[in-house]
Amino acid sequence: MTHPFTAALIFATPLVVILAFIAMALLDRRRRGFVQGPGFFQRNGTPIAIFLIGAAVFWALILIVFPQLYMVDYSFHPKLPQIKRGGPEDIYTLENYRYFLFGSTRNTDHWNTTHLNAFWITIFVSTIITIVNFAICYPLAYFMAQVAKPQTVLKLMVLLVIPYWINEILRAFAFRILLGTGGLINNVAIAAGLISEPVDFIGHDVALYAGLTYAYLLIMMFPLYNAIESLDRNQIEAARDLGAPWWHIHLFVVMPFAKPGIASGATLVFMLCAGALAAPLVLGGPKTLWFTPIVYDRFFQAFNWPQGSAYAMILLLTCMAFVSLTMRLFKVSLSEITR
Amino acid sequence: MSADIELDRVTIRFGDFTAVKDVSLRINGGEFFSILGPSGCGKTTLLRTISGFLEPTEGAVRIAGQDMAGIGSNKRPTALIFQNLALFPLMSVAENIGYGLRVRGVPKAERKRRADELLRLVALPDQGDKRISELSGGQKQRVAVARALAVEPKVLLLDEPLSALDLRLRQHMRTELRAIQKRVGITFIYITHDQGEALTMSDRIAVMNAGHVEQVGDGRAVYDRPATPFVASFVGENNGVSGIVEDIAVGMASLKTPLGVLKGRAGAGLTQGALATIFLRPEALQLCPPGAAPDLTAEFVNSAFEGNFTLVFLRAANGQPMTMSVGRGADIATLAPGAPVGLTFSSADALVLPLSRNE
Numbered sequence: 001m002t003h004p005f006t007a008a009l010i011f012a013t014p015l016v017v018i019l020a021f022i023a024m025a026l027l028d029r030r031r032r033g034f035v036q037g038p039g040f041f042q043r044n045g046t047p048i049a050i051f052l053i054g055a056a057v058f059w060a061l062i063l064i065v066f067p068q069l070y071m072v073d074y075s076f077h078p079k080l081p082q083i084k085r086g087g088p089e090d091i092y093t094l095e096n097y098r099y100f101l102f103g104s105t106r107n108t109d110h111w112n113t114t115h116l117n118a119f120w121i122t123i124f125v126s127t128i129i130t131i132v133n134f135a136i137c138y139p140l141a142y143f144m145a146q147v148a149k150p151q152t153v154l155k156l157m158v159l160l161v162i163p164y165w166i167n168e169i170l171r172a173f174a175f176r177i178l179l180g181t182g183g184l185i186n187n188v189a190i191a192a193g194l195i196s197e198p199v200d201f202i203g204h205d206v207a208l209y210a211g212l213t214y215a216y217l218l219i220m221m222f223p224l225y226n227a228i229e230s231l232d233r234n235q236i237e238a239a240r241d242l243g244a245p246w247w248h249i250h251l252f253v254v255m256p257f258a259k260p261g262i263a264s265g266a267t268l269v270f271m272l273c274a275g276a277l278a279a280p281l282v283l284g285g286p287k288t289l290w291f292t293p294i295v296y297d298r299f300f301q302a303f304n305w306p307q308g309s310a311y312a313m314i315l316l317l318t319c320m321a322f323v324s325l326t327m328r329l330f331k332v333s334l335s336e337i338t339r
Numbered sequence: 340m341s342a343d344i345e346l347d348r349v350t351i352r353f354g355d356f357t358a359v360k361d362v363s364l365r366i367n368g369g370e371f372f373s374i375l376g377p378s379g380c381g382k383t384t385l386l387r388t389i390s391g392f393l394e395p396t397e398g399a400v401r402i403a404g405q406d407m408a409g410i411g412s413n414k415r416p417t418a419l420i421f422q423n424l425a426l427f428p429l430m431s432v433a434e435n436i437g438y439g440l441r442v443r444g445v446p447k448a449e450r451k452r453r454a455d456e457l458l459r460l461v462a463l464p465d466q467g468d469k470r471i472s473e474l475s476g477g478q479k480q481r482v483a484v485a486r487a488l489a490v491e492p493k494v495l496l497l498d499e500p501l502s503a504l505d506l507r508l509r510q511h512m513r514t515e516l517r518a519i520q521k522r523v524g525i526t527f528i529y530i531t532h533d534q535g536e537a538l539t540m541s542d543r544i545a546v547m548n549a550g551h552v553e554q555v556g557d558g559r560a561v562y563d564r565p566a567t568p569f570v571a572s573f574v575g576e577n578n579g580v581s582g583i584v585e586d587i588a589v590g591m592a593s594l595k596t597p598l599g600v601l602k603g604r605a606g607a608g609l610t611q612g613a614l615a616t617i618f619l620r621p622e623a624l625q626l627c628p629p630g631a632a633p634d635l636t637a638e639f640v641n642s643a644f645e646g647n648f649t650l651v652f653l654r655a656a657n658g659q660p661m662t663m664s665v666g667r668g669a670d671i672a673t674l675a676p677g678a679p680v681g682l683t684f685s686s687a688d689a690l691v692l693p694l695s696r697n698e
Binding site for chain 1: 411413419421425426427428429438439443486487
């Protein structure tokens with residue numbers, strides 16, 4: 001199905017990159033002329049070292065790099081029946097990307113507004129949800145990391161974690177039950193006389209956005225908590241002693257210190273949100289636009305794998321570009337996040 | 340510029356624990372005032388109360404006559420130097436110093452000018468652009484002082500800031516801090532457990548123990564005329580011998596001890612027949628000249644040569660260890676462990692203090 005040349009390229013590229021890194025490491029070692037401490041094999045023993053390297057290679061190459069590269073290749077091919085693959089019609093083409101932009105594989109007369117809108121709404125709403133998550137988590141993380149007594153922190157941790165023992169889809173359904181037209185919130189509000197007609201939370205995407213916000217709360221919470229917890233309390237007091245009001249301390253002492261935690265939390269929440277599938281499927285209304293279900297449909301409803309690959313690539317690359325741009329904007333480096 | 344500080348019957352409790360009990364102090368404007376005490380005596384709690392991080396459970400803190408109750412630490416005319424300095428690691432030296440001014444809305448150029456000025460004051464000229472991590476311990480110390488002085492406090496509070504430095508640097512920073520205080524002329528309140536620091540820098544010292552103030556006075560008063568047995572044994576070395584007061588006359592007291600009747604100046608509150616302790620400084624003890632009657636006898640244990648003097652460790656007749664310091668001229672080389680040593684002292688150099696109620 002794939003051209004032999006392309007297949008060779010897909011397998012060779014990562015190997016070349018790996019070999020280049022090994023060569024660089026060897027060169028560096030030779031130039032410095034010494035080896036720091038015992039080697040990886042001496043430290044772990046040969047069998048364990050081989051297993052560790054093998055497992056890492058398997059995970060990185062077989063599970064991540066090769067499938068992704070295959071998807072790249074897929075995305076540049078036309079949709080063909082099994083029998084015609086590799087034949088004369090199986091040429092490199094941009095038609096899948098063209099379809100995303102114009103809704104047609106041939107002409108470029110009209111924009112594919114449905115998909116484009118869904119795409120931008122996904123990116124935009126994910127950004128908003130990330131910001132909302134930060135706004136919810138920061139005060140709580142600060143309270144837990146700097147203010148609360150250890151017993152209180154423990155209780156809060158348990159309260160935060162227990163809901164996540166429940167399956168993601170069930171949690172999404174719980175939101176549906178709460179926010180449906182016949183749901184708990186509408187019933188209570190009508191009974192209390194606040195509203196006369198039930199509000200269509202699901203149709204207006206309120207349920208989806210609330211569910212997504214809730215789904216990734218912990219993912220924001222823990223990096224933030226870790227970052228703020230390592231801040232020396234004396235620095236907060238020093239700032240206060242020098243006359244700083246509370247908002248100044250947070251803005252110029254706590255947040256800059258917690259920046260790596262904020263960045264990793266925000267990156268994770270944004271990426272997961274933009275790639276969320278379960279919540280949009282369960283909580284989305286009839287008119288809801290979310291990009292991931294569209295990608296899913298390309299693969300499993302339209303059975304158009306090349307187009308699905310193109311859509312997945314577009315989402316992945318846009319998210320990566322957006323995240324690295326934001327990080328550049330806030331002057332965070334990748335090494336800080338992974339710290 | 341400087342301001343008087345008044346602590347009026349301040350008590351601070353944390354739950355059941357009373358960290359500071361009924362402390363009243365008056366610190367004069369422009370004074371270098373030390374609060375000296377062992378760790379856990381409540382001195383840091385007291386400092387945090389003055390700076391506004393804690394509110395007194397009872398009593399009042401007044402700065403320049405104004406009651407500080409309900410006034411947060413960011414609104415008080417005090418600046419605190421933390422034990423670990425708490426410099427902001429992500430800001431440069433100049434940004435650290437300028438932080439308090441930035442909070443007050445001082446424009447950037449003015450902040451830069453003030454930072455340069457303060458860096459010269461603390462003898463770190465042209466280091467404003469450095470990162471905090473590039474500084475040595477002593478330099479960080481100076482930056483912390485400059486940062487605190489930048490907000491022009493009326494009172495500078497220092498919480499054992501020198502404790503992390505090595506001995507030589509610490510001694511150097513003592514003189515430095517004292518000089519800075521003289522130059523800026525504001526009140527310094529210095530917390531320490533190191534009596535050497537307190538004695539060398541301070542105008543006056545308050546000695547604290549277990550949450551209360553035992554004595555307030557200048558270095559000489561605290562060292563020569565300790566008011567309580569705690570002060571006598573905490574400030575400087577002291578040999579205490581306990582006994583019963585036999586007789587008090589014209590300011591002198593005789594104490595009947597297991598080592599014989601010893602005579603010294605009578606401290607306040609002595610009553611005949613009560614338990615008391617006589618304190619003999621190592622430098623007050625002398626070797627008894629041959630032929631004279633010794634006031635005390637003890638046996639030689641060993642000695643430590645300290646350069647300009649030698650410490651002699653002795654064991655008194657009742658088994659209690661004693662320390663004596665002798666000058667270079669003293670002949671102790673011939674003494675073997677266990678050899679009897681006769682000691683004399685001038686009763687004017689000895690002090691008899693009553694055992695306090697809580698001991």
